[in-house]
Amino acid sequence: MAVIALGPPLLWLLCAGGAPSLSYRELKDLKKANVLHIDVRERWEIDKFGKIPASINIPLGELVEALQMDPTEFKEQYNQKMPAKSDPVVFSCLAGTRSKQALGFATSLGFSRVQQYAGGFEDWVKHEPPEKK
Template sequence: VPGRRFFSLCASGRPSLSYRELKDLKKTNVLHIDVRERWEIDRFGKIPASINIPLGELVQALQMDPMEFEEQYNQKMPSKSDPVVFSCLAGTRSKQALAFAMSLGFSRVQQYAGGLEDWVKHEPPEKK
């Protein structure tokens, strides 16, 4: 079909976002969760307007009481129908995060598989 966009499918059969798609999504109210470790964020910076929930905390975080979530991550907890994007450095952990979230019943989750490695090819990361 002319004009149809072809996505690269990740393991779950869900398309991975491109840099441009992520930029466009960020103009909406998507929650962007970076699942790298805190020291990685401190050392290498982060994609602007993303929050950090390390992969090891993610399953617990997504099952928290919403008030507790907001207290800990300074962000409104996503509902299972809210759009959520996961990223990491280069796609391995975000793929796991996607699988975790889907297994918990989140229906509008996607990943930016290029991660920080891809982002920095387009623009600098945000440093603290």
């Protein structure tokens, strides 16, 4: 039997592969329970198209650094309490590609209760209008 060494990219793909993906309704219910919802789209996308209400924007390129910040710095930068590794966190993007990557990053950093809303912003706006900045 061959043993294959998994580098980080393959590892996060495998971690995210079986990851639970939320439906619109599940995300709506989770938001009532105060889950931290991180939208990993770029800032210009939020500015141009709006956002899912009660989500915070941390572009994918900043996510790994953000999830390792000092809690005070995180609060200052994102106006939100830093999530603990055991807190429920949901990632979304436009249509699921970047949120899947975010899920892998967070899992590799030790976050244990992370999920993605794979339908993302595209799916959300089919159900209700976005929040404008």
